[in-house]
Amino acid sequence: MVKLRLKDGENIQDAVKRFRKLVEHAGIKKEMRRREYYEKPSDRRRRERRRAERRARTARLQSQ
Numbered sequence: 001m002v003k004l005r006l007k008d009g010e011n012i013q014d015a016v017k018r019f020r021k022l023v024e025h026a027g028i029k030k031e032m033r034r035r036e037y038y039e040k041p042s043d044r045r046r047r048e049r050r051r052a053e054r055r056a057r058t059a060r061l062q063s064q
Helices: 012-026 028-035 041-063
Strands: none
Touching: 012 028
16 A cells, blocks of 8 residues: 655645655556456466566577
8 A cells, every 4th residue: 555645845746746656666557457357367377478488588588
């Protein structure tokens, strides 16, 4: 949970900017996008496997 306390004399725009940074850093935005639609477990495993393969491929290319 993100908590934001306004500082003395802080501008609202600055507070909103700080709040957005806190939300982004906490990963809430990413989690909301992920939960927006139901994803079948098989699709999730496929997506994660492809992502791991891509990471391994780039790691191999960088080590050469």
